[in-house]
Amino acid sequence: MDILKELVAKEINRRDFTKLCAAVAAVFGMPKAFSKDIAFAAENAMKKPAVIWLEGQDCAGCSESLLASINPSVAEIVLDTLSIRYHETIMAGSGYVAEKAREDTIKEGGYVLVVEGSIPTADDRFCMIAEKPFREILLETAKNAAVIIAVGSCATFSGGIPGATPSKGRGVTHFIKDKPVINLPSCPLKPSRLVATVMYFLASGKAPEMDKYGRPLAFYSTLLHENCPRRGHFERGEFVTDWNDSGQREYCLLLKGCKGPKTYTDCAQVWWNDGANFCINAGAPCSGCSQPEFYNVFSPLYEKQQTFNIGPNTTVNLDTVGRTMMGVAGAGVIVHGLGRLASKSNDEEE
C-alpha cells in the first residue's frame, strides 16, 4: 500500500503531484514527457523509499531547512513521500530503539542515505553517537545504500565551517571513494534540491548529471553573478557602500564582500523559503556557501574586495573595471573567468 498512490488517487492531490513531477522534470532539463515517467515510477514503487539521515558535526540547519519546505509541504515529504527510518532530530525512538531502526534498514538495503554535517578527521572522539565514531557509522551505513546524498556545506568538500576548526571536519567524499556521492552544498541545504534529486533518482534509478565536484548541473551550472538581479549595476561600477542610502539599494554588493562572481548556484533564479527571498535580494553579500572554497578560502566574508587576481599575472581593480578600463563586456568576461579559475584552483587542492 503506497501513500503516493493514495496521493495520486485524490483529485486535488493528483494535481499537486503532477505539478511536482513536472517541476522535477523541468529542473533537470528533461522533456515534459519525463514527468510522466517520474509519476509512473513513483506510483508504481511498491513502497516509499527508505531514508537514513545521518547527522555528524552539524547544527541541524539542513534538517530545519527541509522542514521549511512549503511546496511540497513538509508533511508530504516526511510522511507521504519518504519513509524516514532514522533521523535524530525528528524520529520518535531514542537510544537502542533508534539504533536498531538504523541497523534494520541497513540489513534491508537499497535506501537513500542523506548525510548532514561533517566528519572530524583530527580525532574520532569529536563526534560519537551510540559510543561509535561517526566516521564508522557513516562507512557502515554507506555500504548498502542505493544512493548517497551529502547535504549542506559541512558534509561536502572540505567541511565548510567545521572544516576550518581544530576538529578538521571533512565532507563525505573524503571517506567514500568507491561509490558516487551526490553533493548538494549550501548553508543550509536548499530543500527543493534534495526533493528533486530524490524524485529524479527514484524515477531514473541513477544520479543526475553532475559537475566535477559531484554537484547536479541542474542547480549548480551557472555563476550566481551571471543571473544576479544586480548585475547591471556591477557593470556600471555601482556598488553599495551604505545600506541606508536609498539610491544604492539595488547596487552591486562586491564591496561588501560578495562572492557571487565565484559561486555556482541557482539562488538568483530559485529563491529560498517558498520564493520569499535570497541573500543578495536581502542586501547581504553572497558568502559562496555552495563552493568548495567555503568557508576558509572565502573568509573574510565582508571585507571590501577591490582587487582580484586573475591567473598568476593579472590583477584587476574592481573599482575601475566597470567604469573605464575594461568596459561593460570586459568586466563580465573577466569575473566570469575568475569564477572558473577559482573553482579550478580548489580542484587541484582537493
Place this chain on the structure above:
Amino acid sequence: MVQKIKIDPVTRIEGHLAIEVEVDGGKVTNAWSKGTMFRGFEELLKGRDPRDASYVTDRVCGVCSGSHQWASALCLDDAFDADVPDGGRLVRNLILGAQWLHDHPLHFYHLSALDYIDVMAVAKYKGNDAGLNAVKDKILKLVKAQDTAPLTPRYEPDEFSVDDPELVTMAVAHYLKALEMQAKAKKMGALLGGKMPHSASIVVGGVTMYPEMQYLDQYRSLLTEQTAFIENVYVPDVVTFGTGPLFPLAKAGIGAAAGHYLSFGGFQNSGDKKDLLYPAGVVIDSDLKNIKAVDTDLIKEYVKHAWYDDNKGLHPSQGETAVNPDKKDAYSFIKSPRYEGRAMEVGPLARMLVAQPDAFMKLVVDYGVKPGAVARHAARAVETLALTQQILKWLDELTVLVASGKCEIHATATWEGPESGTGVGLTEAPRGALGHWIKIKDKKIENYQLVVPSTWNLSPRDDSGVLGPVEQALIGAPVPDVENPINLVRIVRSFDPCISCAVHVIEPNSNRILKFKIG
C-alpha cells in the same frame, strides 16, 4: 537492586547527547551523560575579521538559527561602538520574533509531543469530524503499509501517555498543522532575513535588508495566520494537556531543577537597552519575591569535567577553549558555567519566573503547576503568545517608520571596526540566556567565547561538584520500567536542548519536590 540505563542517542533534540542513569527502587539515583560532539567555533574565529563572527556563530545552531547571529551582532555592536538605528533594531526583532514563533510550537509538537501521546490511539477514533477522520485515515494508511516511520519505533506509552482517541487524533491533526505553520514562520523570517534558517541580513551595526513595504505586508499577513494558530491551537493544547492528562506530572513537579533561574533579557522595545520584552533577572532558591539584577561579573566557566585543558574557572571574556579529549575525569564537551557558583536554569521557565506575567502565574498559583517538565512547556506557550502581540507592535512601528521615508537600518560609520576593543552581547535565545564575548586586537579577533543556553542547562558538574540543572532534574525521576525510560527523555527534552550535552555522576541527595515561595 541498582540498574543502569543508557540512552544514546537522545533524539528529537539538536546535537548529540547520551544519557546514563542508575535506577534504584523505580527512581533515578545517579545520572551520567555525554556531550559527544565538538567542532571548535571559538578557535576558528581567532585571527579572523570580527565581522565574520555573526555569520560563523549563526552556524552553531540551525534550530535557534538567528539567535547567535543576533547575540554576536550585539556583541560586535558593543565592540565597534555601533549605534544601531531604530529600523535596524526593529528588523532584527521581526526576524528573531518569527524565529521564535517557529521554534516554540515546533518544540512542543514535533520534538516533544510524541513522548506524551499514544499516536496509535488514533485508530480508535469514532467521531464524525471530517478533518479528524482524514487524520485517522492518514495514520491508518501508514499502519496498513507497515511503514509508520518516523512515528515508530518508539518508547512504549506509559501511564502518563494520553490515549483518549479524540484528544490524540486532535493532537496529531495539530502536529500536522504545526508542521505547516513552522515552515510558514520560517518564511516570515526569510522575508527580512534573506533565508531561514541561517538568515543573511543581520550584521554588526544593524541589518542589510531594507524593509520595503511589500515585504512588511507579506510579513503582516503571515503574522495574522501565526497569531490565530498560537491563540486557537498551540496555547489551548498546552493548557488542555498540562491541566488535564498531564496534570499528575505537572503537580508532582517531575523534572524540576534546583530552583535557580537566570534571564539575560531580550528583544529591545526601544533605543533604551534596558527596555526589554523579556526582562533580565535572577531567581535564587525559588525565591520569586526577590528578583535580583543580573551581574555578569559573577559568571565563571569551569572545565574540570569537560574535555578542555584545566583552568581555575574563568569569566567568559577571558575564556579558553583548548580541547583535550584525553583528559581524565572529563566526560563532556560542555563546560560548566556557574553564576556565583550556582547552576542556573535558563529558558522559558526562567524568563517567565523573572517576568511573572499574570497569565503564567495564574497557572502556577491556581492550578498548582510546579516547576518541572510540564511547567517548561506552559512557560513556552505563554511567552509565545506575549511575543505575537509584541511583534505586531514592532511591525506597526516599522511600517510607520518606512512610510515616513526616514528608516535607517545600519550604523555605517562604524562598519570597518576598531583597531582593538572588547564587546559583550547578551540576549535571550528560545532556549534561554545567550552571551557572546569578543576581544579585538589589530582589527582581528583575539578571543571569542560563547555561553549558550544549553551549556547552562546541560552542563556537567563543576569544580566544586555542583551539578548541572538537567542532572539535578533527572534525580528522583520515576522509572517504573527500566526497559522503557520514557520519563527521562521527557525531562531532558523539556529543556529543549540545542547542543550536544552532558550529564554525569550525581549524588542522590536532593530527591525533593520544589515549592515556590509566593506571598
